[in-house]
Amino acid sequence: MTGTTDPVSATDPLSRWSADEMMSIAAARSLRDGQACFVGIGLPSTAANLALRLHAPNLVLIYESGTLETRPEELPLSIGDGILADSALSVVSVPEIFNYWLQPGRIDVGFLSGAQIDRFGNINTTVIGEYDEPDVRLPGSGGAPEIAASCREVIVVMRHRLRAFVEQVDFVTSVGHGNGPMDRQLLGLRGAGPVRVITDLGVLEPDPETAELVLTALHHGVTVEQVRAETGWQLQVSADLMITAAPNPTELETVRGMRTVGSGES
Amino acid sequence: MTGTTDPVSATDPLSRWSADEMMSIAAARSLRDGQACFVGIGLPSTAANLALRLHAPNLVLIYESGTLETRPEELPLSIGDGILADSALSVVSVPEIFNYWLQPGRIDVGFLSGAQIDRFGNINTTVIGEYDEPDVRLPGSGGAPEIAASCREVIVVMRHRLRAFVEQVDFVTSVGHGNGPMDRQLLGLRGAGPVRVITDLGVLEPDPETAELVLTALHHGVTVEQVRAETGWQLQVSADLMITAAPNPTELETVRGMRTVGSGES
């Protein structure tokens, strides 16, 4: 998918963008300056680093490897990249990062991705199919279950594909809203859970009444039908459906200028 | 009390010593080179530092302030003296020193003192009299209860006085052998408890059958009657009663040469 093709600027690279670029930019915009953000690797890390370079210079990035308030010059390739330690205010042990920093609920935003997400925002990164005889064995939990449980709110960044946006996940690795609006409280989870799922097509948010994810924004140039075609449940559309603002040149230049550690080697 | 007054050397200061010096030297001798020793402040600290300077250069001294393997040039005045941090292999947090280093039972010797000790080696550093209306309010537990519980063995260093060596302590701050030989196991305490109480008069050790402290050694020049007069229970005397070797000149010169931090200021 590409952006607008305004005839005036059709040849300008800043008038076109990929769906992944739109997704990263939309996700970056959702972070506010000064927030403390516990960052998963991959799409969330890209978006968080983008926010740091755009409107949120005081965003506090925390990775599960124990790097507190890190400002990597390049994107880390893994959660424990040396570049995270080099630029951190402090590096603490892995038990400490989970017990003292994540668990008490002092982190504003948990920034996650996943292989599957369901209509209540539950995330699966463990197996597709049955646990004991899976169709696909995925990496597993990592830090995600407790990030999803403990952060004040959770933002999910995932590519919108029919196999990923399912009625019910095959395995609940990380709890979103369980099976409905009261489930997090019943489970003793203190954070608010997923407040926003940002995809390459638009934005889903839990309905305040049902906790089911509904479409609240379409990215520039995307239709509701496109989103429904990639969603495995009867997707409801918000009465206040928004259109995501197109990426501005600064956003596009910044996202395109970010390099991943070691990417020059291949 | 003084040492021998051999006419030849009566004027030689190394032929005389105080009871406190004898106690520190006897206590120092009881530590073996290479042991890891969790050190209480005061008499135990003096004795452990003396051992380090005499026969145990590889003694691993650990203080509850988090200083691991410290070699202070002068005696610390308190458990958290800066001199302990300066000379330590590593300084860890107070929770870590208790949880990772003391609690699992990896420390060979806990070296303690106290205000009261009873015939089963239980130690009181909390109150003399009733807890709610004490005759004397003492400092309290500090690290002693868990040192007494968790070290592979415990050595106690205390001045031998009737008010301190009592039939039963007023308050069990730190468990010795409870009320008899099986009590530590019943309580789930994994260390062996007090194996030796070194005083300024002699040495008491628990009887293997009853766990009651019995007199196993007299310091040079001390009589059984003197010890009994300062002991608040019917003190039994070991059939193999030993006489502590008199301090040698090196020991005396070393104990006399040790300075306490800040002692020059007063």
Place this chain on the structure above:
Amino acid sequence: MAKIVSLPQAVSDLVHDGDTVALEGFTHLIPFAAGHEIIRQGRRGLTLVRMTPDLIYDQLIGAGCAAKLVFSWGGNPGVGSLHRMRDALATGWPAPLEIEEHSHAGMANRYVAGASGLPFAVLRGYAGTDLPTHTSTISTVECPFTGERLAAVAALNPDVTVVHAQRADRAGNVQLWGITGVQKEAVLAARRSLATVEEIVDDLTPVPGAVVLPAWVLDAVAVAPRGAAPSYAHGYYDRDNAAYREWDAISRDREAFSRWLRTLEDA
């Protein structure tokens, strides 16, 4: 997010009558300046929490700030007793003092639980001692795997924790080193927190063994040079051992103490 303010402002903003207040620092970096400011501002009814209530709590208790003391070792290290604490316990002067007594391991784990957002911590401790019969925040818990029974202690979450550190940067990130005690846990366990510092610097050059408290877990940072005296600040000044010895005479006598208190309040 930490604001850099004056010490009087910080105490006025953060410490209220009736609060549970922890001033931590294990022999090293004891926040004396902040404690004295609490006395000057006349706080009352405080629950004072500290593993080693030494001179600073003897002073707060003598000044009538405290209703309760939560602690594990109360003495004047290397010197003797805390006479103001003893007097308050024995005679209720100048105010009755309730106590809640633990071991060091118990107190340290209570802070760990508090910092970790857990209601309790598990440890091997207290078994066979007389403390559990006097202290309601000690209990037991059974291991769900082995059936073994272990000690449990209730989490400590002070209303406000105060620590002293060597330095902060202009953003309010705080760095301390040497014996770092239980300060990180005490700050992270607290609802509000204040760090006093020797100085504010442009950059927190990394130091071996240093603990860093990010600005966003602190409410206020106040500059208080020699703010840990008569205790010490590693790399800045030594412990004033004479002052510790002199406290013994001052604190033994209510009159001498009252004179000391007037001097402090007039300062």
Place this chain on the structure above:
Amino acid sequence: MAKIVSLPQAVSDLVHDGDTVALEGFTHLIPFAAGHEIIRQGRRGLTLVRMTPDLIYDQLIGAGCAAKLVFSWGGNPGVGSLHRMRDALATGWPAPLEIEEHSHAGMANRYVAGASGLPFAVLRGYAGTDLPTHTSTISTVECPFTGERLAAVAALNPDVTVVHAQRADRAGNVQLWGITGVQKEAVLAARRSLATVEEIVDDLTPVPGAVVLPAWVLDAVAVAPRGAAPSYAHGYYDRDNAAYREWDAISRDREAFSRWLRTLEDA
């Protein structure tokens, strides 16, 4: 007390068939050289424990060393899947592989409990997830003070833990820095332990953020220059990202893997 020995000697002395073995290092300082020596010595029936079983465990599993894997995230970081692990799980090649799966927080706390001499640890975790129905080392425990129910995980006490560090002194004290992960806990939880190091030096000059493992908690120290490659050793060499990408092709195919294995065994 740590003896300084050769790596083959250390593995021969400390790692036995059927042992529970933890090789730790969170992306950084992964003990590849030690893992390869375990493969060369043909250990069998190991329970392999590691929060992030990446290439090193894919290699051990492919070589047939493992009977069981205890882990919390099994992937090739930044690249994709662990194909030897997947193959063993799906087809039992070259040996059936049992798994015991946790979250990172759960695994970290299992090591903490092990290092602390406790049979279990308490955390806020797992509630509402599907892991507890598949993993018997997850349970719950009730707070004796508040009645709240929390997750409990069983302590991990490996028979042997292996870590890689930047350096040791001649007495066998070991120092590591950068991202220090869970190595201290993994060593302190273990019955036996081995540290491989880049070099042995006369003095361990203090380094900001460094963890020191005293010689008396280690059984052996072995010099293994570049012993963490293709992962990295902070201050010594960078991660070989190309090697991680190349592993994807090698590990996808049993034949390619077998050729790789023969090369290793002949080295």
